[in-house]
Amino acid sequence: MYAETVAETTPDTQAPPTPPAPRALRVCAVLPSATRGGAEIWMERLAAASSRLEVDVVTLAEGPAAQAWRERGVPVTVIPTGRRAKGAAGTVLRLARHLRAGRPDLVLGHGVKAGLVGAAAGHLSATRSAWVRHDDSFSGRPVRLLDRLTDGSISAVERLTEDRGHTSVVAGPPPVQTVLPREQACHELGLPADGERHRVAMATRLVPYKGVDDAIGALADAPRWELHVYALPDAAHPEEADRLTRYAQQRGVADRVHLHAAVEDIRARLTAFDAVAVLTRDDPGSAVSGEAYGVSAHEAMACGTSVVSTPPLHGHLGRAALPVRPGDPASLAEVLVRLEDPELRADLGSHGLAHEASVHQDSGTDALERHLAEVARRPGAGLAEQRPVSVITTVLDEAEGLDELLRALRPQLGDDDEIVVVDGGSRDGTLKTGHRHAAQDPRVRIVETDGAGISQGRNIGIAQARHDLLACTDVGCDPDPGWLPALRAAGADRPQAGLLTGVYAVTSTSALQSALAVTGYPMVDELTHPSPLTRLHGRLFGRSFDATMPTGRSMAVTAEAWREAGGFPEHLATGEDVTFGRTVARTHDAHLVSDALVTWEQRPTLRSTLRMYYRYGLGSGHSGDRRLLARDGARALAYGAGGAMLLAGGPRLRGLAAAGATLYLWVPLRRAASRPHPMAVTALVPLVTVLRDGAKVAGAAVGLRQGAPEGAGTTPTTTGGRPG
Incomplete structure (x- = not known):
């Protein structure tokens, strides 16, 4: 039986702000x-629209991309890279030093080249x-x-996933x-609102494979159209504007081709335009194969x-666009002639408009923010x-x-x-303490339930x-001032999540x-900043935080997930x-x-610590969870095999055992x-590892032999969690 007690005393403190x-x-x-280009502008706009990201930029060459970020007030570091492997290796090392110094939450590479550099530097700098x-x-x-080397990936369009x-x-x-x-747009661009010709626009970088020459070629067979190109220069093709100008003259359409600055x-x-064209074609000289996203196309829609x-x-x-064959001016000319029909336009x-409304139901900025936060x-x-x-806490x-x-906790509470x-x-003063806080703050409630253990409570x-x-x-824990806001914000960020697993740190007062x-x-x-070695160690030996294995010290769960899991298992005294x-994570x-x-x-004391670990093992055995028992079984086998190799094996087996240890x-x-006192701590590590394991x-073996005890959750126990 349980009873809820609510203090009737008038609160004497005002709730602090969240x-x-x-x-x-x-x-x-x-x-x-x-x-x-479009990829760089993509990131600029997402960052500008975000209230959650704090960005600094590294570019692998000086130029317009770096300058655009500087104009936004964003810190920019230029780390030049060459075409040779030695230059790329130097870039990775310099970026790794930059990451170690700045300690960002993560590094985000744009495209395969920057992605590989960022991933390599990330591993070197534990980012x-x-x-x-x-x-x-x-x-x-x-x-x-690259997907294997990184912790997360973003695609500009669904097909790329x-x-x-x-x-x-x-x-x-x-x-x-x-x-x-239209009238205002024409005025700001210096164009007549009602010109004699239809206008097709291209907003693109000036590189051959973007197909501006195909648009120029199409004008000869579409005499009622003129072309306006708003061009981003590309340092790799400095002669492209002159080439296009000469080509327009050769085709006899120079008076209908207008190359503008971006x-x-x-x-x-x-x-201001009747059509926008995206005419990217395969580039035999590079890995480019068509346009995957086309920022200007979506902006036109x-x-x-x-x-x-x-x-x-x-x-x-x-159905939101008309197709044209890449590298085929005649195909484009046919489409432009069709688009002279105002009903078709x-x-x-x-x-x-309908396509863009559906695409942006879930904002690209929101998706990027959520994913990067998860990666970090x-x-x-x-x-x-x-x-x-x-x-919820039990006492x-x-x-x-x-x-x-x-x-x-009280300063961390919101109004609701x-x-x-x-x-x-x-039987001590615990209830009195609880009632005193409840009298001061109505957001504190006391529920009395004699005889309940941790799970039942x-x-x-x-x-x-x-x-x-x-x-x-749990009582005995000291929550960081941002503990509860972090769980509240994570719950809002991931509303479909059933389980939010927090983290913990332990204090130490002796070697x-x-x-x-x-x-x-x-x-x-x-x-948050794992090195390759700690990643490997965590995978092999399980001594790392795991979202599916929370402790009662720091976690949050939804009511739905709690109900579907059948609540905390009351037959377990520990674990x-x-x-x-683990039960919640199977379905949420x-x-x-x-x-x-x-x-x-x-x-x-060491004795009380070992007793705690014994009880953790006991809980693993009582639970029957295969993953938990597999870890303890692997430890038992490793110690048995390693000991036999050291005692009875030859030099090779002893060396193998030593390498494993x-x-x-x-x-x-x-x-x-x-x-x-690093020397003393280092000397104690092998001993306490053996005793802990x-x-x-031993606890797991006893618990597995006993099976799940009847009524284990009805005996009051002191609160506490377990290590990961």
């Missing part, structure tokens, strides 16, 4: 060249990485390799916010302007929107600890948040909670505790949080939230070097 959102996501964007695929360039093996190494999100540029009336916000003024395009872009646009314009293990980063939350005879926890404290039958508290997002922490910390627990910094998380998305940090104090201990030993394996 703490600010988690800090913005810091992204280092790597651009492959000096050129400023998470992602890359953007803008087109079909280098399709096949290079793309799959096919056959990827990992899930790639689609993030088109932000929608066109302002569309000028207009920064041409997208708002495309209403947002203006209701007709679009003509070559494959593969046309296949993506469907109006029909294409309406289909274009910081969902909710920089997000002002936050979900209301109910915090038993922990008056001082409860007072400290509530003092830490609440803390539900479930007391399992305290959490389930009772969750059942009484008002909100769908339910956070858990022994430091040795236990570096051997037994994952490190938050290794989650209930990990078992519950789970996400790590590195900003949701709590700190807790280790057990004071070195690999197992290498990361803890590296961690020990950064602790106070032995205690956990």
Whole structure:
């Protein structure tokens, strides 16, 4: 039985304001060249539309791309790279130094070249990485390799997500916010509102494969049309404008070809034209194969302007554009003649508007922000929107600890948040402490339920909670000031997620505790900035944060996921949080939230610590979870085989056993070097590792033999979680 107690005393404190959102996501964007084309403008516009990203830029060459970012007030670093392998290696090393110095949350490469450089530098500097695929360039093996090297990927269009190494999100540029009336657009571009001819526009870089010459060639067979090109220069083709001018003269259409300087916000003024053409063709001299996205095409559709395009872009646009054959001026001329029909132009314009409305239902900026935050293990980063939350904690005879926890949590509450404290039958001053806080703050509620253990207490508290997002922490934990805002923001960022797994750090006051910390627990910094070695160590030995294996110290779950999982398992006295998380993650998305940090104090003695690990193993055995038991089984086999090899094996087997032990201990030993008294901590690492593993394996063996105990969840226990 349980009873809810609500203090009747008038609150004597005013609720403090909600703490600010988690800090913005810091992204280092790597651009492959000096050129400023559609891919570069894509990133500029997404960054400008974002309130969550804090961007600095590295370009691999000086030029217009770098200058455009400087004009926006964004820090730019130029790291030139050459065509030879030595130059590329030097670029990677310089970028790695830049990343180590700046410590961004992740590095984002644009295209295959910048993606490879960013991924390599990211591994060297322990920086998470992602890359953007803008087109079909280098399709096949290079793309799959890059997907394996990076932590995330973004595609400019749905088609580019096919056959990827990992899930790639689609993030088109932000929608066109302002569309000028035709008369105003013509005036600002210096064009007559009602000219004698129809106008087709191209907004593109001046490179041969963009097909401007095909448009010029088409004018000879479409005499009622004129061409306006708003050109971004390309340093690789400095003679292209002169070539096009000569070609127009040769074709006898020079009076109908107009090469303009690029207009920064041409997208708002495309209403001045009767059609916009995207005519990219395969480039035999490079890996370019058509246009995958075509920023100007989508901007034209947002203006209701007709679009003509070559494959593969046309296949993506469907009825919103008319197809033309690449490299075929006659094909384009036929389409332009058809577009002299105003009804056809109006029909294409309406289909274009509908297409853009459907494309931008989920903003490209939102998709990019969510994906990059997930890659950085910081969902909710920089997000002002936050979900209301109910915090659940269970207590038993922990008056001082409860007072400290509530003092830490209450300043983090929003106006509609609440803390539900479930007391399992305290006989000291715990209830008095809880009631005092409830009297001061109506957002604190006390629920009394004599005899309830941790799982039952959490389930009772969750059942009484008002909100769908339910956070858990324990007495004895010190939540970071941003702990609850981080979970609230992550819940808003990932509304479909069933489980949000926070992180923890342990305190150490002696060399022994430091040795236990570096051997037994994952490190938050290794989650957010993992080196290749720590990644490998985590995969092999499991000592890393895992979204599917939360601890009750720092986690949040939705009410729906909690119900579908059947609640926290009340038959388990320990390990209930990990078992519950594994159950939830089978049917719901789970996400790590590195900003949701709590700190807790280790057990004071080696004996009490080993008893804790024994109980963790016991919980694994009672749960019957194959993954948890596999870890303990692997440890038992490794120690048995390693011991036999050392005692009875020859030099080769002994060397193999020593190499295995070195690999197992290498990361803890590296961690020990950064602790106070590093020599003492390093000396203790092998010993505490053996004792820790032995205690956990022994507990798992006993728990597996006993099976799930009846009524284990009904006995009150002190609160606590378990290491990852």
